[in-house]
Structure formats: C-alpha cells, structure tokens
Amino acid sequence: MIEWFAGTQQFVLGGVLIWASMFKLGRRAPVAARRSALRKLVGETRAVPAYRAVGLVELLVGALLVTPPVLVVEAYLAVALSVGMLAYLAYAKLRAPEAGCGCLGDKHTPVRGRGFVRAGVLLASGALAAWSTAWWPATLADAPLAWVAVVVAQSAVIVALSPELDHRWLLPLRRWRVRVSHPLARTPVTVPLESSVQQLQRSDAYRSVVGALRSDLLDSWEEGRWRLLTYSADQDGVAATAVFAVPLDGHRPQDIRVALVPESGEVLV
Amino acid sequence: MDSLGRRRFLSKAVLGTTAVTVVGASTIGSFAPEAVAGQRPKLDVEPGAPDPNFVDGRVRSLGKGELLVTSADRSMHRIHLTSATSVWKLRPTTADAAKVGDGLYARGVRLPDGTLAADAVWLNIVNLQVHITSIGRTALHLDHHGDRIVGHVVAGTTAAVYNSTPAVSDLSLLQVGKHAQVIGAWRPDTNEVDLATVYAAA
Numbered sequence: 054m055i056e057w058f059a060g061t062q063q064f065v066l067g068g069v070l071i072w073a074s075m076f077k078l079g080r081r082a083p084v085a086a087r088r089s090a091l092r093k094l095v096g097e098t099r100a101v102p103a104y105r106a107v108g109l110v111e112l113l114v115g116a117l118l119v120t121p122p123v124l125v126v127e128a129y130l131a132v133a134l135s136v137g138m139l140a141y142l143a144y145a146k147l148r149a150p151e152a153g154c155g156c157l158g159d160k161h162t163p164v165r166g167r168g169f170v171r172a173g174v175l176l177a178s179g180a181l182a183a184w185s186t187a188w189w190p191a192t193l194a195d196a197p198l199a200w201v202a203v204v205v206a207q208s209a210v211i212v213a214l215s216p217e218l219d220h221r222w223l224l225p226l227r228r229w230r231v232r233v234s235h236p237l238a239r240t241p242v243t244v245p246l247e248s249s250v251q252q253l254q255r256s257d258a259y260r261s262v263v264g265a266l267r268s269d270l271l272d273s274w275e276e277g278r279w280r281l282l283t284y285s286a287d288q289d290g291v292a293a294t295a296v297f298a299v300p301l302d303g304h305r306p307q308d309i310r311v312a313l314v315p316e317s318g319e320v321l322v
Numbered sequence: 323m324d325s326l327g328r329r330r331f332l333s334k335a336v337l338g339t340t341a342v343t344v345v346g347a348s349t350i351g352s353f354a355p356e357a358v359a360g361q362r363p364k365l366d367v368e369p370g371a372p373d374p375n376f377v378d379g380r381v382r383s384l385g386k387g388e389l390l391v392t393s394a395d396r397s398m399h400r401i402h403l404t405s406a407t408s409v410w411k412l413r414p415t416t417a418d419a420a421k422v423g424d425g426l427y428a429r430g431v432r433l434p435d436g437t438l439a440a441d442a443v444w445l446n447i448v449n450l451q452v453h454i455t456s457i458g459r460t461a462l463h464l465d466h467h468g469d470r471i472v473g474h475v476v477a478g479t480t481a482a483v484y485n486s487t488p489a490v491s492d493l494s495l496l497q498v499g500k501h502a503q504v505i506g507a508w509r510p511d512t513n514e515v516d517l518a519t520v521y522a523a524a
Binding site for chain 1: 406490
C-alpha cells in the first residue's frame with residue numbers, strides 16, 4: 054500500500070517541481086526574482102541568477118522523480134529541497150516580510166502560513182516517495198481510478214495553498230458569487246452625508262463664505278427636505294457658525310442656503 | 323443652550339421658519355472666485371519647514387477640553403478643543419469620542435504657550451489605495467500592498483462614489499478584484515477600518 058502511495062508521490066512531487074521550475078526559467082523570472090526574498094538573501098545583482106539556479110535544481114530533481122530509474126536518492130534530494138524551501142520561507146518571514154516568495158509564479162504575495170504548509174506538504178510528499186519500489190506508471194496500472202483521485206486531490210491541495218495562484222481560481226470564484234448575489238445589495242438606501250458635503254462644496258453659497266470657514270464639518274442634522282451642515286467661521290474677527298441648508302432630494306447646488314450666526318446669537322448677513 | 327436647542331435655532335436662522343432674519347446665499351456678497359481668493363489667509367510657513375499649526379500623532383491622555391498627543395518624532399503636543407472645533411471620527415462627532423491610543427491629525431492655531439488651539443481634529447482617519455479581495459455581508463476584505471485589511475461596512479454611514487459621481491449609499495456595484503480608494507476610521511492597533519467612503523469604478 055505504502056509503495057503504491059509512494060508511486061503517486063513521485064508523480065505529484067515531480068510534477069510540482071517541474072511546474073515551479075518553468076516559472077523560474079521563464080521570461081517573467083527577473084521580475085519575480087527581484088520581488089522575492091532572494092534579493093535580500095543574495096543581493097540585488099545575484100537575485101536573478103540565483104532564482105534561475107533554484108529553477109534548474111527544481112527541474113533536475115523533478116525530472117529525476119518522474120523518469121526512470123527509481124532511486125531512493127531522488128526522494129532524499131526532494132526532501133532536502135523542501136527543507137531548504139522551509140528555511141528560505143522562514144528567512145523571508147523574518148528578514149524580508151514585505152518580499153514575495155517567488156515560489157510558483159511572479160504574483161507578489163508575502164510569505165504567510167499557507168506557504169509554510171505547502172512546503173510541509175511537499176516535504177511529506179518527498180519523504181513518502183522514498184518508499185517507492187517501482188516507477189509510477191506501474192502504480193497507475195494497479196489502481197487507475199484511485200491513482201487519479203489521489204493525484205487530483207493532492208494537486209488541488211497544493212494549488213489551494215498557493216497564494217500566487219489565487220487570481221486564477223479564488224478571485225474568479227468570489228467574483229462569480231458576488232455577481233450571482235451581491236452580499237451588500239440590501240444596505241438601506243439613505244442620502245449619505247458625503248453626498249451633501251460634495252453638493253455643498255460645488256455651490257456658490259459655499260464658495261462665497263469658504264474664506265471665513267475655520268473648521269471641518271461640525272454637525273449635521275435633517276430638517277424636512279433639508280440637511281443642515283454647520284462649520285465654525287470667523288467673520289472679520291467675530292467668531293460665528295456658518296449654517297448651510299442643502300436639499301436632500303436631488304442635486305441642486307443653486308438652492309443651497311447659508312447663514313452666518315455669530316456666537317452672540319444674532320444673524321450676521 | 324443644549325445641542326438640540328442650538329440645532330433648532332440654527333435651522334431657523336438658515337431656513338427662516340420664524341421671525342429670525344432669512345439669509346439667502348446671494349445676500350452674502352460676491353460669488354466671484356477673486357473675491358474668495360482675497361479672503362484666504364496667507365500661509366505663514368516657510369517651504370519645507372514643519373507647519374506649526376498642524377499636529378499628527380497618537381492620543382496619550384485626555385483632559386477636559388484638551389488632548390495630549392505624541393508625534394512620531396516623540397514630540398508632545400497639547401491640543402485644546404472647544405465647541406467650535408470640528409471632530410471627525412468616522413463621522414462628525416464631538417470631543418468626547420476621542421480615546422487614548424487614537425491616531426490624530428489636528429489643524430488650528432499655535433498659541434504663544436506652545437499649545438495648539440484646534441479648529442479641526444480628525445481621529446484615526448486613513449486614506450488607502452487597495453484591491454477588493456472579497457466582499458461579505460458586513461465587510462470588504464482589502465489588499466493594501468500585500469497587507470490584508472478588513473473594511474467594516476457601517477450601515478447609514480458607509481458611502482460609495484462611483485466614477486466620481488455623487489456619493490450614494492448603494493454598495494452593490496463594488497466588485498471583487500477591482501481597485502478602490504478608501505477613506506475610513508482605523509480601529510487602533512488592528513488591521514481593521516470602519517469604512518466612510520469607498521471610491522471605485524463601476
């Protein structure tokens with residue numbers, strides 16, 4: 054049983070390593086390398102060559118795992134690579150928390166718990182692969198349905214643990230859910246204070262006294278079809294309150310009224 | 323006069339529902355931009371010098387009508403608030419809303435004794451460029467340069483501005499994966515904000 058399971062791990066782990074190496078050897082690698090914690094680890098100039106070197110090692114180990122002959126040392130190499138990966142993630146978390154992982158793509162995502170769990174899964178997968186006695190196609194022939202189920206499930210777990218790939222499946226899924234039923238569709242309809250302030254700021258009434266205003270919005274309340282907004286003002290050295298009445302129904306900045314009321318209480322024109 | 327009585331009095335002053343003089347906007351004077359420009363007080367700050375009439379920091383202690391604030395450069399500032407000082411904390415509020423630990427911006431006039439007589443105070447105000455990563459029934463989950471932020475929707479307060487049109491309370495045009503700018507009130511020492519206004523494309 055464990056030999057059969059080890060056979061599936063050869064394939065999954067080999068596949069993931071080859072896939073990861075494709076990003077590191079591809080055209081977008083320099084961008085990802087500069088965003089990754091490697092920049093801090095080996096320096097700006099050596100980040101890209103180091104990134105590509107990691108990609109080459111991943112390609113090599115991945116290819117060894119998926120091609121015959123089956124040697125235990127391949128699995129040990131994969132385990133060593135995963136241990137190195139965990140150490141790199143720990144370094145990134147501690148020393149370059151803003152930097153990305155650069156593990157499975159050029160999408161900038163800081164190192165978090167998911168990255169560690171993924172490296173742990175790959176480590177366990179490498180350890181399991183060490184039990185292999187036969188090349189993986191033999192295990193596929195033994196129980197094809199179970200083999201496909203294990204490979205698909207494990208791949209799904211690895212994808213789910215990869216924040217770099219969220220934009221490929223998680224965001225579209227959330228976008229679809231919001232399109233089907235928007236969670237905020239039932240917010241009560243009100244006239245936001247912000248819209249009254251925007252209307253006020255575009256009005257001639259506001260422009261006529263803006264030079265006298267001292268404060269930001271002091272208070273606001275509603276009176277019938279009006280919203281009243283007050284500001285502290287200073288009219289020729291006299292402390293006053295500027296009161297604006299803004300229509301609540303519709304955008305009619307020309308209808309906005311203003312009064313300057315001095316602290317003594319009389320209306321100042 | 324209590325605040326309700328004061329509101330009633332000010333409503334009458336501007337709406338003219340009683341014998342108090344009705345003041346229409348046009349009675350104030352010229353609406354020409356030049357007339358307004360002439361009223362603006364001159365800036366008395368040298369280019370590059372710190373503005374003495376502005377303070378930012380965290381509230382360290384509260385007194386009656388005053389706040390003790392520590393800035394990032396560890397300088398301490400005493401800030402006076404009066405009934406004429408506007409206080410923003412998610413919405414216009416009063417000086418009682420200030421709590422120890424709140425982030426603060428204050429604008430006013432520096433008095434000879436070094437204290438600041440504040441005209442306006444903003445508590446915990448933040449302005450963030452974000453991506454919306456998820457939308458829930460009570461919150462938006464936001465990505466701010468790789469940091470996760472929870473933006474709480476506050477019924478009756480949170481507004482949205484789509485494509486620079488007037489603000490509305492309808493948030494149902496916000497979309498996952500899109501860019502947005504958020505004005506909100508930070509909940510001190512957390513990664514959470516209460517949303518005031520969300521600017522987005524629709």
